[in-house]
Amino acid sequence: MLALLDVIMLALNLYVYVIIASAIFSWLYAFNIVNSSNQIIATIGQMLYNLTEPALRPIRRILPNFGGIDLSPIALLLGIFFLQNVIVRYVYPNVF
Numbered sequence: 001m002l003a004l005l006d007v008i009m010l011a012l013n014l015y016v017y018v019i020i021a022s023a024i025f026s027w028l029y030a031f032n033i034v035n036s037s038n039q040i041i042a043t044i045g046q047m048l049y050n051l052t053e054p055a056l057r058p059i060r061r062i063l064p065n066f067g068g069i070d071l072s073p074i075a076l077l078l079g080i081f082f083l084q085n086v087i088v089r090y091v092y093p094n095v096f
Helices: 002-030 039-062 072-094
Strands: none
Touching: 002 039, 002 072, 039 072
């Protein structure tokens, strides 16, 4: 059981990095810093979008519209950090 919790924590940590990379990529794309016609850049952007959009879409429906500011990645990161703290503080000590 402990190994399963370690894998879950590792997956959550990796997903945090994917969310951060997606947010940074969206900023770079919005300010035309990266060339959007480059096939590699388009593939990376599509991959990051496909990885994060299923988790961000329900949060975007709940959060109010703040104009051009998207706070859904921050809300998702807070939720992941909360879940990690619950696992570390309450689940780990009770698994033996």
